[in-house]
Amino acid sequence: MLKLERRPAPSRLWTAATPVLAVIATMIAGGLLFAALGKDPVEAIRTIFWDPLFGEFASYSRPQLLVKAGPLILIAIGLSLGFKAQVWNIGAEGQYMMGALFGAATGLAFYPTDSVLLFPAMVVMGAFGGFLWAMIPAVLKLRFGTSEILVSLMLVYVAQHIMSAASFGMLKNPEGMGFPGSRNFQHYPAAFNGELIAGTGMHWGGVAALGAVVAAYVLLSRHILGFHIRVAGEAPRAARFAGVSPALLTSVCLGTSGALAGLAGLFEVTGPAGQITTDFASGYGFTAIIVAFLGRLHPVGILLAGLLMALTYIGGELAQLTLNLPSAAVQAFQGMLLFFLLAFDVLANFRIRLAGRARA
Amino acid sequence: MMGSIDPILLIASLMVASTPILLAAIGELVTEKAGVLNLGVEGMMIVGAIAGFAMAVETGSPLMGFLGAALAGAALSLIFAFLTQVLLSNQVATGLALTLFGIGFSALIGQGYTGVRPPPTPKMDFGPLSDIPVIGPMLLRHDPMVYVSILIIAAVWAFLKFTRAGLVLRAVGESHDAAHALGYKVVRLRVLAIAFGGACAGLGGAYLSLVRVPQWTEGMTAGAGWIALAIVVFASWRPWRVLAGAYLFGGVTVLQLNLQAAGVAIPVQYLSMAPYLITILVLVLISADRRRAAQNAPASLGRVFHASS
Numbered sequence: 001m002l003k004l005e006r007r008p009a010p011s012r013l014w015t016a017a018t019p020v021l022a023v024i025a026t027m028i029a030g031g032l033l034f035a036a037l038g039k040d041p042v043e044a045i046r047t048i049f050w051d052p053l054f055g056e057f058a059s060y061s062r063p064q065l066l067v068k069a070g071p072l073i074l075i076a077i078g079l080s081l082g083f084k085a086q087v088w089n090i091g092a093e094g095q096y097m098m099g100a101l102f103g104a105a106t107g108l109a110f111y112p113t114d115s116v117l118l119f120p121a122m123v124v125m126g127a128f129g130g131f132l133w134a135m136i137p138a139v140l141k142l143r144f145g146t147s148e149i150l151v152s153l154m155l156v157y158v159a160q161h162i163m164s165a166a167s168f169g170m171l172k173n174p175e176g177m178g179f180p181g182s183r184n185f186q187h188y189p190a191a192f193n194g195e196l197i198a199g200t201g202m203h204w205g206g207v208a209a210l211g212a213v214v215a216a217y218v219l220l221s222r223h224i225l226g227f228h229i230r231v232a233g234e235a236p237r238a239a240r241f242a243g244v245s246p247a248l249l250t251s252v253c254l255g256t257s258g259a260l261a262g263l264a265g266l267f268e269v270t271g272p273a274g275q276i277t278t279d280f281a282s283g284y285g286f287t288a289i290i291v292a293f294l295g296r297l298h299p300v301g302i303l304l305a306g307l308l309m310a311l312t313y314i315g316g317e318l319a320q321l322t323l324n325l326p327s328a329a330v331q332a333f334q335g336m337l338l339f340f341l342l343a344f345d346v347l348a349n350f351r352i353r354l355a356g357r358a359r360a
Numbered sequence: 361m362m363g364s365i366d367p368i369l370l371i372a373s374l375m376v377a378s379t380p381i382l383l384a385a386i387g388e389l390v391t392e393k394a395g396v397l398n399l400g401v402e403g404m405m406i407v408g409a410i411a412g413f414a415m416a417v418e419t420g421s422p423l424m425g426f427l428g429a430a431l432a433g434a435a436l437s438l439i440f441a442f443l444t445q446v447l448l449s450n451q452v453a454t455g456l457a458l459t460l461f462g463i464g465f466s467a468l469i470g471q472g473y474t475g476v477r478p479p480p481t482p483k484m485d486f487g488p489l490s491d492i493p494v495i496g497p498m499l500l501r502h503d504p505m506v507y508v509s510i511l512i513i514a515a516v517w518a519f520l521k522f523t524r525a526g527l528v529l530r531a532v533g534e535s536h537d538a539a540h541a542l543g544y545k546v547v548r549l550r551v552l553a554i555a556f557g558g559a560c561a562g563l564g565g566a567y568l569s570l571v572r573v574p575q576w577t578e579g580m581t582a583g584a585g586w587i588a589l590a591i592v593v594f595a596s597w598r599p600w601r602v603l604a605g606a607y608l609f610g611g612v613t614v615l616q617l618n619l620q621a622a623g624v625a626i627p628v629q630y631l632s633m634a635p636y637l638i639t640i641l642v643l644v645l646i647s648a649d650r651r652r653a654a655q656n657a658p659a660s661l662g663r664v665f666h667a668s669s
Contacts, residue, residue: 004448006666037468088452140640146647149399149452150590154636157583165629289456328467328578335461339439342449342457350448 004350014348022340048315063201070205071264073306075288077212078257080297085232087253091152092261093285094159095130099262100269102129107191118190130262138254164278182276193271205267216299290338378610380564384588387560394553395533395660399455402585403462405565408433410470412566413576422481433562434555441554473576517599533658536665590639596656
């Protein structure tokens with residue numbers, strides 16, 4: 001009979017090793033899944049994980065890696081702060097949309113200006129939009145004790161409808177011949193978030209993501225606030241004795257993650273997406289939850305996890321084209337990854353012992 | 361304009377609109393009463409929706425569809441049960457994983473079923489009773505699942521209130537350490553409660569795809585599972601209040617759809633937000649009374665149980 005014995009502290013070795021194990025297990029399970037769908041499993045796994053980087057279309061897909069990883073990392077860094085403190089913001093998708101909406105509306109209000117101040121103003125407004133949307137669950141939690149999980153999630157659906165209302169109404173392109181959707185930022189140089197170095201996929205969103213990784217690392221390892229976040233999550237009672245204000249911490253965690261998600265939305269709408277449309281939402285806000293966990297809620301881990309998850313997105317698209325693999329397969333694949341990760345976590349938190357027969 | 365909304369039809373369609381969330385919510389209530397917070401309701405619902413749909417289409421029998429959906433929901437919930445009860449993972453994270461996986465997996469198996477029509481679910485026949493004016497068309501001309509869902513509520517209520525097993529389940533939810541010390545099988549009971557929750561969520565999903573819509577589209581649950589979670593809080597973990605809560609939300613949904621159809625001068629998007637906004641509002645109202653909310657929540661809800669001896 002196997003028996004679990006709680007470790008005094010999570011094993012550092014296993015904490016680092018479990019994401020790798022989870023990825024390998026997901027590849028095996030995913031291979032079986034693809035085989036069940038009648039595809040060659042080895043071919044499918046190679047298409048998803050290898051071809052985007054080194055395959056025949058790599059010159060096209062490599063820049064996509066940064067384009068997709070940017071928003072994932074940016075959002076996941078914000079979420080990880082909250083998850084550490086047991087503040088569960090799962091509505092990042094909504095905050096992402098509101099950030100895009102606020103930022104885009106600011107830009108479109110000044111159309112067709114060519115002021116250099118416009119883009120910074122949009123960035124600020126984008127962060128503000130996400131922040132505002134995340135503060136709704138924060139305030140409701142603090143004032144009334146409402147679950148931030150449910151409120152932040154409900155607000156995703158509300159944001160989706162606001163997005164759709166905006167693309168049919170307020171922000172509709174007046175020269176769009178009646179089609180829903182805003183003006184395209186590609187034709188609006190002062191507000192466009194283009195590639196900074198041609199051919200790399202690096203735009204301001206990627207820069208912001210790297211900045212967030214560094215900032216979060218410093219915050220968590222060097223700053224008292226980061227220490228408070230860690231204590232509040234690991235020992236809530238001790239945190240209260242130490243004078244950590246749970247209210248302040250909830251607001252900081254939700255507000256920061258909202259602002260970062262808002263930024264991600266703004267950089268996306270002014271760059272790769274180009275315009276506000278009804279189907280702007282892309283699921284980054286939800287995938288970022290997986291990224292945060294896969295990265296062990298650690299800034300550097302999240303950076304790597306974000307790149308890996310971006311790879312599965314691009315590989316998934318490639319597999320759709322070449323192998324006719326359904327797009328949903330990648331989503332199932334990503335969900336499976338989180339399952340395996342949580343399952344292998346038992347190795348980090350517990351020792352597995354072979355229990356002898358109990359003595360009478 | 362409001363005159364074009366018929367109150368009898370409104371209540372009849374309200375019952376149909378509420379049934380999916382009602383089923384999912386009562387299942388989750390039992391799970392939470394056992395002290396387990398399963399945030400994967402949305403995922404189990406949507407997998408139930410496609411499993412029930414596929415089963416009904418392949419066999420031509422809606423009954424088989426509902427059975428298949430309940431089995432699929434329970435099977436999916438067992439992944440959650442294994443991770444949280446055996447491998448002692450965090451319940452919030454595992455529930456989220458279940459939802460994310462469920463949405464992707466359902467889209468994957470649902471590929472060939474878009475645009476297919478499911479076999480119709482027959483209506484119950486109460487004979488002459490169905491012809492009673494007002495009450496007949498309002499309450500007695502539905503499909504069997506509407507009545508089954510109310511029966512499940514009654515059964516759960518009776519189970520929790522009057523049976524020994526129900527008492528043990530509640531004890532496990534209040535204090536797993538005390539229940540363990542008394543010799544009750546905490547993990548076994550919780551796994552059963554989780555599976556029941558999964559089966560109910562599966563039924564709810566199948567009701568969406570087989571009766572309410574009836575069609576399969578990707579992501580068709582659109583937050584219904586999350587609303588079900590909110591209803592459990594709203595009901596302060598009491599079965600009959602789940603019924604009241606679900607019908608209230610069904611009412612808002614139906615009214616909102618009716619207003620859209622009646623052509624009220626509010627853009628469709630703002631009307632469609634209504635159910636989500638009302639959910640938030642109700643959550644606020646319920647949680648505002650902190651003492652009462654805390655009294656009713658199972659004390660061990662969401663906590664990991666690890667028997668050290």
